Amino acid sequence: MDSNILSLRKEFRKFRNLDYYDQSESRQPYSLMPFNFHRINDDLEVLINEVGDFLLVPTGTAGRIINKELDKEYDSSLYADLLSNFFISESAYSPLIDLLATRYRTKKLFLENFTSLHIFVISLRCEHTCHYCQVSRVTQDRSKYDMSREHIDRGIELMMKSPNPNVTMEFQGGEALLAFDNIKYAIGKAQEQAYKYRKNVNYVICTNLALINDEILQFCKLNDVLISTSLDGPKHVHDSNRHKPHASSYELTIQGIKRVKEVLGNDSVSALMTTSKLSLDHPTEIVDEYFNLGFQGIFLRNISPYGFALRTEKNRYLTKEYLDFFKKGLQRIIEINKNERRFVEGLSQILLTKMLTPMNVGFVDMQSPSGIINGVIVFNYDGGIYASDESRMLAEERDFTFKLGHLDETSYDEVFFGDKANKISAVWANESLAGCADCAFQQYCGADPVHNWATQGDLYGYRPTSSFCEKNMEIIRYLFELMATDQDVKEIFESWIRI
Amino acid sequence: MILKTKGETHNIPEGTLVRVTRYRNKLEDKSYAYIAECDIDIGPYVNKPILTTANINTETIGSRPVVCKMSSTDHLAEDDIVLIGQRGNIRTLYRPQSISNVMFITERCNSNCLMCSQPPMDNDDLDFHYDINSRLISMIPKDCPEITLTGGEPTILGNRLCDLINQIKNELPRTEVHMLTNGRSFAYNKVAERLAQVNNPRLMLGIPLYSDYYQIHDYVVQAKDAFYQTVMGIQNLKRYDIRVEIRVVLHKATIPRLQKLAEFIFKNLPFVDQIVLMGLEITGYTKANLNDLWIDPKDYMDELRNAVNYLAKRKMKVAIYNTPLCLLPLDIWDYARQSISDWKNIYFEECEKCMLINECGGLFESALKRHSNHIKAFKEDPRTTLSGSSEKLLACDAV
């Protein structure tokens, strides 16, 4: 062998120790990669990188890192964690920046296929009188509150234009089943079009189940239609919220759920609660109600500040009371997980999936860019096209800020890419909003221009008094605190994440 | 089991590949050579190649193709393919009875792993092996289930590696191709793209990653920037949906941050096809570096279990290689595989008493030099002696 090669080889093949591979010498001190931090409590803070990976550390660590006080030897374990998680770098930027970019793109993947949820408000008619209902109560006889067949056709046409190969067609009301004939027509039409446009369509009917019968159930079974219903909690809570003249809404709902499960299977019906002022006093009972009925979990929603709800004094309440309710409910849910079985809290599940996984989560109420238009579109009973469910509720109050057009006259492009959409797009990314742009929880949270408009009279929103902001920040902080202080809870949370 | 032997070659060009047989009628097929006991008079097949341990007189051989005075032919099974090489070396390259056939690409390597089981030689042997391998592929039976491409570092072969894989795709379309590589060359996207163009759907790359922290990985593989190159390589390969398996050899340097490596893989490389956690083989460079590497596997079972469960819960495919069942906690037995190549797979005397010997992967032959102090036979199957399952139960406690 060539002597040159021999000496090269000797050099190359000599075994070196760990220190030899230290690359920090080339750049002292280390450089920072984009990240933020937030104080969890007096002892802990959380460091969060550009794609939502986090490290829980003692208070003051962020300061030490940013002031370049970290020592590679003394802080060796933390240093390694920071380097491998893209908080710091030993060169101008991490050599794995392309990997980080791919992760960033992955986090926004919910945008890739654009609008998926298409809500058809098939009828405004309803026989309940829920005190928080954003939709005005119009009783059974007035059929001018049903969506016309022409409008159904046109809505389906727009739905087929979505670039998303998977779309959801969701029927809402009023009480959607009051217009069951039109639902049958709509689904039939959609199936025909879906075949033609090679789309996969999921069907959901939102109903209070009072009107459920065998014919409807058989139809749903045949056509793979899922049911979504409202269950506010145990009888006294539910019936107080949802007044049905001459009957107990709760009884009807419970019976309905049972019947649907029997015919369509256990996973075919989901329930959503709405929180009223009364609900706030009963977090554990509401959770127990859902648990005892065999549901996989519960979404502890707050009441949306729209429409009818705002009018009644009954439902104005401070975010702080909701947060108190949420925490008590979550504690009860954690207890159930410890002692009984897996039982998920919906909002936490979404947040935890964003925190603990690299996956993207498209949850229209809390994403950036926001879910309105990008994720959901609403076709109202009268042909109006709205950016979201809440947007059309504002319309019931004669506020048409988020009305994007009408099924009789507006083209797909005009709806989705027209002037209104453009105007909203300027404020729908939290990366560029005051308060949000510097928030450590940015990647977990979202922007909601509709909420801002409805509660503050301004699309852009004013974070210091935003209930959206206050609620989300505190819940995220709370989840971090729970995970940091209780390993069992951390494991329970990890069992909730959606892979 | 031996894979090479030596003999005296006559009238056979160096580099000849033959299939061996003990049945004369198979000699109709030109690729065959006959294993003769002592009598090399084989009638009508007089000009066919013969392999024998017998000490045959040169005059008797004449111009016939013969390898005589071989140290052994007992290790040769029917239809094995051997290479008749330089200086009378007879190397077995393919055994139809084995599921662990290997195709050696080169002894060159651009890494120098502390525990390398096949220490690199810096000889330019690319042409030599390429020539043999391209002929070998044509001889391998079409029902070969799997072939492993290894070295050294196969990608050093460059474009011709793609040619080989393409040839395998065309001539052995039902054969799984597993290539062991450090993945560094794929940091150049063009290299990944070229491999993708071959489009062999049965190809999977086994790429080692030893830490989430660059310094530890670079130290283990003894190459600066290897970590960054390897991770970039995996990313590029996945652009083209090429199957990638991440391999982690478990030893003193890789165990401390094993959990963090699992987290790194889940967060950054969730698209890999599987993760394999491997017991250490005491061969090659390992012996020289044993003090820096050796840890009794029993002592790292907590770390192993945590990493396995972490990945499995997140729906990633995990497997444990090269680790006997008596060392593993019961709750991760499902992930253990019988992974050791047959020709270096052994069982200890203690194992002969074990009722689970047939399910267990056993040990490396080299384990005779150094092994866990906790190898112990099972008198009962611990899975059936428990009424409920307890996550923290260690299998050997039940014996």
Add this chain to the structure above:
Amino acid sequence: MINAVLDSKVYSKNAIIKCLYWYSSNFEISVELDEKGYYNITLKPKSDLPEEEIESIRKKLNQDFQDYNLRDVVAQETKTIRELLIAKAFSHGEFDEDPPGMMEDPLGIKFLE
């Protein structure tokens, strides 16, 4: 009334403004930069607040000034990296990095074209 005096050599304007944003609903705020380079900041509560609460707000404000200042340091240092990251995220490989370092074995023959 809460007063704060911050050295402009230590605290950036951005950090101060972003921090005070969160107090602007409950306080009337004024910020002035004097000739010596100090920011004189006053926060006047819009409604009556008990002394203990003002004290705890003062403490939090102090902490917030430091936190926002730290965030600003990161933002300044990583501004270009963030832009690069987003550009890469929405690219199709045009901006991909070259691999760092060397890849050859002792024979030094380039095996990559």
